[in-house]
Amino acid sequence: MNAAVDKEGSAKIMILGPCSAESEQQMMEVASQLKALNPDYIRAGLWKPRTRPGSFEGFGMSAIPWLNAIQQEFGFKVCTEVANSQHVELALNAGLDALWIGARTSVNPFYVEEIASALRGVDIPVFIKNPMNPDLHLWQGAIERILNAGIQKIAAIHRGFSFYGNSIYRNVPRWQIPIELMRRMPGIQMIADISHIGGHTGILREIAQIAFDLNYDGIMAEVHPDPAKALSDAEQQVTPHFFKEQILDKLILRKGFSNDELYNQRVNHIRNEIDEVDLKIVRLLAQRMLLAEDIGAQKKRQGVSIFQPERWDQIVSRLLEEAKSLNLSEEFIFSLIEAIHIESILHQSHRMNRANELPE
Numbered sequence: 001m002n003a004a005v006d007k008e009g010s011a012k013i014m015i016l017g018p019c020s021a022e023s024e025q026q027m028m029e030v031a032s033q034l035k036a037l038n039p040d041y042i043r044a045g046l047w048k049p050r051t052r053p054g055s056f057e058g059f060g061m062s063a064i065p066w067l068n069a070i071q072q073e074f075g076f077k078v079c080t081e082v083a084n085s086q087h088v089e090l091a092l093n094a095g096l097d098a099l100w101i102g103a104r105t106s107v108n109p110f111y112v113e114e115i116a117s118a119l120r121g122v123d124i125p126v127f128i129k130n131p132m133n134p135d136l137h138l139w140q141g142a143i144e145r146i147l148n149a150g151i152q153k154i155a156a157i158h159r160g161f162s163f164y165g166n167s168i169y170r171n172v173p174r175w176q177i178p179i180e181l182m183r184r185m186p187g188i189q190m191i192a193d194i195s196h197i198g199g200h201t202g203i204l205r206e207i208a209q210i211a212f213d214l215n216y217d218g219i220m221a222e223v224h225p226d227p228a229k230a231l232s233d234a235e236q237q238v239t240p241h242f243f244k245e246q247i248l249d250k251l252i253l254r255k256g257f258s259n260d261e262l263y264n265q266r267v268n269h270i271r272n273e274i275d276e277v278d279l280k281i282v283r284l285l286a287q288r289m290l291l292a293e294d295i296g297a298q299k300k301r302q303g304v305s306i307f308q309p310e311r312w313d314q315i316v317s318r319l320l321e322e323a324k325s326l327n328l329s330e331e332f333i334f335s336l337i338e339a340i341h342i343e344s345i346l347h348q349s350h351r352m353n354r355a356n357e358l359p360e
């Protein structure tokens with residue numbers, strides 16, 4: 001497998017451009033404003049998968065000449081989203097330089113397989129976004145299907161995951177999923193789509209910084225010459241000027257390692273301590289599960305149900321208060337207690353429903 005996008009040293013991949021191609025003038029304008037930044041690809045959606053009908057669904061194949069125009073005028077490489085074999089055929093015939101598979105497509109192995117078949121024997125970089133739902137295997141499977149079609153240049157795009165409820169993000173990042181994908185598929189470059197994770201402009205830099213600190217290979221961002229007038233995703237698009245001044249120039253690029261001996265000694269020392277703490281955490285969790293099982297035995301004798309809403313409420317409030325005073329985020333502690341609670345319930349349930357158990 002080859003790198004999807006060749007970069008020298010610590011240079012980062014940049015894929016910039018509007019959510020959708022809206023007119024030749026818009027594409028020319030954005031391309032000319034992006035010239036100085038020299039992104040690796042200009043992105044623009046032709047076929048827009050929208051959650052609800054009635055919203056703007058892209059100009060489709062009639063927008064292809066606008067992408068060709070910026071290839072010719074500026075020498076830029078361009079990429080677009082494909083969701084079926086017809087899109088692939090049109091994009092390839094038009095000489096587009098790379099393709100990406102969106103989150104609403106990578107979610108479905110039938111769609112991915114259709115695209116993979118259309119790509120057989122073709123040499124073009126393909127970027128694969130994570131599926132809408134936080135399913136690592138589905139993402140990995142989509143990448144494998146495209147690899148199996150013989151595509152050599154593949155990168156993953158992390159665009160966050162949909163969820164129900166409130167969050168500062170449009171799509172929650174769940175960084176552990178792309179981190180695990182990088183561990184499992186080390187040859188695949190990882191790109192953060194900061195716009196679809198963020199959903200609003202104020203948070204884009206912070207997301208890009210986290211991605212860089214996690215050693216991502218690059219970023220995708222939606223830039224538009226006049227974001228307020230964008231036909232799709234207006235709230236999250238920024239001008240090329242804003243992207244440079246407020247995001248790119250403010251990012252701190254750090255290296256992956258250092259050879260400084262003192263630094264390595266100190267870090268190793270701290271890592272040993274971390275390993276000790278991690279072991280203690282796991283042992284404490286085991287202890288907690290034994291206690292849950294003891295409660296299970298008591299409840300079984302009395303015929304009392306496992307889940308007690310008031311008790312759960314009490315646990316959550318007490319720990320969230322403690323977390324606050326210790327400067328731990330509510331979101332983190334809540335999801336941690338939730339996971340512990342579910343595991344405890346499973347232990348209790350196992351204890352209470354054990355077959356052939358002698359009366360206690």
Ligand code: PEP
Pocket residue numbers: 019045049101102103104129159193196
């Ligand atoms: C997009 O990139 O404009 C897009 C529709 O992305 P996603 O598939 O991540 O929602």
Ligand code: MN
Pocket residue numbers: 019020222232233
């Ligand atoms: Mn978009």
